[in-house]
Amino acid sequence: MRTHARVAVVGGGVVGASVLYHLTRQGWTDVVLVERAELTAGSTWHAAGGMHTINSDPNVAKLQHYTIELYKEIEAISGHSCGVHLTGGIMLADSEERMDYLRVTAARGRYLGMETEFISPEEAARRLPLLDPRQYVGALYDPNEGHVDPAGVTNAYARAARIAGAEVIRHNRVLELNATTEGWDVVTEQGTLRAEHVVNAAGLWAREVGAMAGARLPLIPMEHQYLVTEPVPEVAGLANGFHAVDAGGGFYMRNEMGGVLLGTYESDGVPWSAERTPWDFPQELLPPDLDRISDNLQRAFERFPPLANAGIKRVINGPFTFTPDGNPLVGPVRGLSNYWAACGVLAGFSQGGGIGLALANWMVDGDPGMDVFAMDVARFGDFAGRTYAKAKGREVYATRFMIAFPNEERPAGRPLRRTPVYERLKARGAVFGAAFGLEHALWFAPPGSEAAETLTYRRSNAFRPVAQECRAVREAVGLIEISSFAKYAVEGPEAELWLNRLLANHTPRESRMLLSPMLNPRGRIIGDFTVAKLGPDRFRVFGSGVAEEYHMRWFEQQLDGAAVRVRSLRSELVGFSIAGPRSRELLARASGEDVSDAAFRFMAIRPMEVGMVPCLVGRITFTGDLGYEIWCAPDFQLALYERLLECGEDLDLRHFGGRALNALRLEKSFGSFRREYTPDYSPAEAGLDAFVDMRKNDFIGREALLAEREREPRLRRITLSVDAGDADAFGNEPIHRAGQVVGWITSGGYAHHVGHSVALGYVPAALAGEDAFQVEILGELRAATRCPRPLFDPDGTRMRG
Numbered sequence: 001m002r003t004h005a006r007v008a009v010v011g012g013g014v015v016g017a018s019v020l021y022h023l024t025r026q027g028w029t030d031v032v033l034v035e036r037a038e039l040t041a042g043s044t045w046h047a048a049g050g051m052h053t054i055n056s057d058p059n060v061a062k063l064q065h066y067t068i069e070l071y072k073e074i075e076a077i078s079g080h081s082c083g084v085h086l087t088g089g090i091m092l093a094d095s096e097e098r099m100d101y102l103r104v105t106a107a108r109g110r111y112l113g114m115e116t117e118f119i120s121p122e123e124a125a126r127r128l129p130l131l132d133p134r135q136y137v138g139a140l141y142d143p144n145e146g147h148v149d150p151a152g153v154t155n156a157y158a159r160a161a162r163i164a165g166a167e168v169i170r171h172n173r174v175l176e177l178n179a180t181t182e183g184w185d186v187v188t189e190q191g192t193l194r195a196e197h198v199v200n201a202a203g204l205w206a207r208e209v210g211a212m213a214g215a216r217l218p219l220i221p222m223e224h225q226y227l228v229t230e231p232v233p234e235v236a237g238l239a240n241g242f243h244a245v246d247a248g249g250g251f252y253m254r255n256e257m258g259g260v261l262l263g264t265y266e267s268d269g270v271p272w273s274a275e276r277t278p279w280d281f282p283q284e285l286l287p288p289d290l291d292r293i294s295d296n297l298q299r300a301f302e303r304f305p306p307l308a309n310a311g312i313k314r315v316i317n318g319p320f321t322f323t324p325d326g327n328p329l330v331g332p333v334r335g336l337s338n339y340w341a342a343c344g345v346l347a348g349f350s351q352g353g354g355i356g357l358a359l360a361n362w363m364v365d366g367d368p369g370m371d372v373f374a375m376d377v378a379r380f381g382d383f384a385g386r387t388y389a390k391a392k393g394r395e396v397y398a399t400r401f402m403i404a405f406p407n408e409e410r411p412a413g414r415p416l417r418r419t420p421v422y423e424r425l426k427a428r429g430a431v432f433g434a435a436f437g438l439e440h441a442l443w444f445a446p447p448g449s450e451a452a453e454t455l456t457y458r459r460s461n462a463f464r465p466v467a468q469e470c471r472a473v474r475e476a477v478g479l480i481e482i483s484s485f486a487k488y489a490v491e492g493p494e495a496e497l498w499l500n501r502l503l504a505n506h507t508p509r510e511s512r513m514l515l516s517p518m519l520n521p522r523g524r525i526i527g528d529f530t531v532a533k534l535g536p537d538r539f540r541v542f543g544s545g546v547a548e549e550y551h552m553r554w555f556e557q558q559l560d561g562a563a564v565r566v567r568s569l570r571s572e573l574v575g576f577s578i579a580g581p582r583s584r585e586l587l588a589r590a591s592g593e594d595v596s597d598a599a600f601r602f603m604a605i606r607p608m609e610v611g612m613v614p615c616l617v618g619r620i621t622f623t624g625d626l627g628y629e630i631w632c633a634p635d636f637q638l639a640l641y642e643r644l645l646e647c648g649e650d651l652d653l654r655h656f657g658g659r660a661l662n663a664l665r666l667e668k669s670f671g672s673f674r675r676e677y678t679p680d681y682s683p684a685e686a687g688l689d690a691f692v693d694m695r696k697n698d699f700i701g702r703e704a705l706l707a708e709r710e711r712e713p714r715l716r717r718i719t720l721s722v723d724a725g726d727a728d729a730f731g732n733e734p735i736h737r738a739g740q741v742v743g744w745i746t747s748g749g750y751a752h753h754v755g756h757s758v759a760l761g762y763v764p765a766a767l768a769g770e771d772a773f774q775v776e777i778l779g780e781l782r783a784a785t786r787c788p789r790p791l792f793d794p795d796g797t798r799m800r801g
Contacts, residue, residue, distance in 0.1 A: 013203045019201055021158075049150045050147050089141070219343065266292055324389055414439065499539060527673065576644065578627060581625070587610075616630075662747070712765050718787075
């Protein structure tokens with residue numbers, strides 16, 4: 001066995017083989033794949049092999065489309081068939097709610113260039129004679145669906161990679177991974193391989209391969225069953241085969257050798273080897289348990305009557321790995337140099353090619369080439385341990401085919417992280433969501449009503465309470481907990497120098513704050529921060545809580561020996577924001593200090609005692625109104641909370657939550673990280689040019705911005721007022737103009753103070769000055785008018801006054 005390689009890919013399933021191939025396509029040919037048994041010996045060999053492009057995340061959908069298109073390429077290079085059967089797929093709806101889901105799906109596909117078609121139940125039955133049209137209210141047809149041969153695809157990737165110079169070593173289990181100054185010593189049964197990079201594509205054994213390097217990956221294998229029937233006469237007449245999903249019934253099916261392959265996702269899924277995957281697990285199936293999926297099968301027999309009389313040829317029960325949200329774990333693992341994840345991939349034959357492309361780009365160019373946060377291993381932090389992964393993995397399995405409503409917060413693994421004020425907010429009717437494992441109030445149910453939200457694509461029972469919360473902020477004063485924000489300490493002799501290199505804006509003066517995007521070398525937005533300078537070598541940086549691990553990984557990668565310390569203050573700072581025209585009066589009462597505009601200017605920050613609580617107070621708020629952010633240590637939070645309530649009792653102080661905050665920021669046209677600000681956009685496109693200081697000679701992304709200024713930006717962010725009816729845009733809806741899809745919505749909702757449905761989105765720069773557009777919401781084109789200025793306080797006098 002060879003002793004050196006640039007990259008060692010651990011795992012010979014479809015994902016590992018794809019990564020190997022894409023690395024060679026990028027020019028890295030000194031690469032080796034190490035497999036404990038045969039290629040496909042994990043979950044790949046018993047997979048049903050389905051492929052589709054539809055996904056709730058647009059960039060993941062793009063990668064899935066790429067994967068399907070890639071099969072022609074690897075077949076041509078390798079000379080090996082992938083067994084592609086592009087049958088087209090029918091997604092069935094058994095209720096109007098499910099039709100809403102299909103309308104959202106079709107609209108999202110429209111702006112991605114996907115051609116789907118709504119068909120009636122009768123037309124669905126004509127195309128697929130097995131189904132009973134009386135069971136359904138409609139269907140969506142996607143021509144770009146089908147299935148492949150799992151072994152054929154994997155071997156085509158591997159052969160294509162070998163032709164380019166890669167090596168595949170089978171029957172050679174990895175025993176240890178030891179970090180060295182040059183990379184990794186990969187200790188195997190056949191000897192030790194020294195590699196600059198290691199890719200964990202170990203599938204069922206990804207947890208164990210992660211543990212070898214000190215990485216704890218949130219994965220849980222789940223048993224998954226499907227059966228194959230004897231030949232069914234109604235299938236014989238379908239020359240091109242078929243692929244169908246009845247998500248309401250909890251099953252999927254396709255043709256298989258004249259019969260039907262029928263798979264289910266039952267409500268009570270069973271974890272397999274929850275603690276660890278045995279290394280000697282053979283290429284065998286688990287014992288079948290049809291009783292466990294009997295309800296799903298009964299629904300399938302009722303809705304597809306010919307199946308009730310079909311004999312069962314075989315039952316497949318095999319394990320697949322699930323992550324806490326069902327998406328893969330891809331990218332560099334924080335704290336481990338040149339250690340990469342490519343695991344937790346549930347839909348390997350839809351996503352494997354795209355994952356290989358993104359990861360190879362990342363390894364070779366330092367960037368995946370698009371926003372892949374939905375798959376990034378850094379979307380989970382240390383809160384996502386083994387027990388959490390098990391609870392969420394079971395939930396993901398059980399809800400795999402359930403409608404994911406835009407206002408839904410699923411309960412498994414919760415509550416986990418809580419601040420001291422959690423029980424107080426709960427007693428006031430808070431309806432909570434979870435961000436990075438932390439419970440945070442979304443809205444407050446009125447006294448006497450249940451603190452729960454109806455799940456819908458339309459306006460829910462939260463609509464009126466949120467309107468009251470918005471009114472309190474705009475007319476008096478509101479209080480919201482903001483502990484879910486990410487907080488970082490940046491300190492040391494070179495802290496300012498390092499921040500100036502890291503961020504696109506300059507650093508603030510002492511006791512001041514400013515806003516700054518953070519860019520990658522392509523000049524794309526990977527962070528959106530408030531930066532505060534507390535002293536010559538002391539800074540505090542505030543950002544998106546869900547991106548804490550993502551940003552800490554980037555911060556640490558950029559240290560490069562600088563005399564600076566960066567740490568998360570997640571457990572050291574909690575806080576509240578107070579906002580509204582009476583917020584200054586509330587702070588003055590609570591602190592006893594002069595907080596007039598002259599004494600405490602907009603974007604100032606300073607230590608302050610609020611009651612007896614030592615706090616850090618900044619004059620800033622995401623509401624776009626007069627307001628303040630007040631931070632303290634967790635053991636002081638209850639005292640701070642009680643002080644604010646006491647002093648605000650006669651000021652009409654009211655609690656508000658994240659839903660109201662979203663409504664308030666929309667009417668100010670404020671963008672949000674992970675919505676308007678992602679690696680898909682530059683500052684010029686996102687409207688953040690004012691927060692970029694090109695006078696600085698050196699910051700990450702500057703050269704790319706200079707090159708962009710030589711041409712017109714591709715896109716521009718705009719604000720639209722939408723005639724939305726009873727359903728608002730929430731994100732990923734297409735923007736139409738003159739009969740064409742020209743852009744997409746990044747976020748939206750109802751702005752209660754101004755009384756408009758508002759949406760933020762992107763259109764080509766050449767159209768950004770136009771006034772009239774349409775937004776597709778639940779299958780209807782709704783008139784939308786561009787708002788050249790924020791709908792609320794366009795001059796910013798409220799927040800600055």
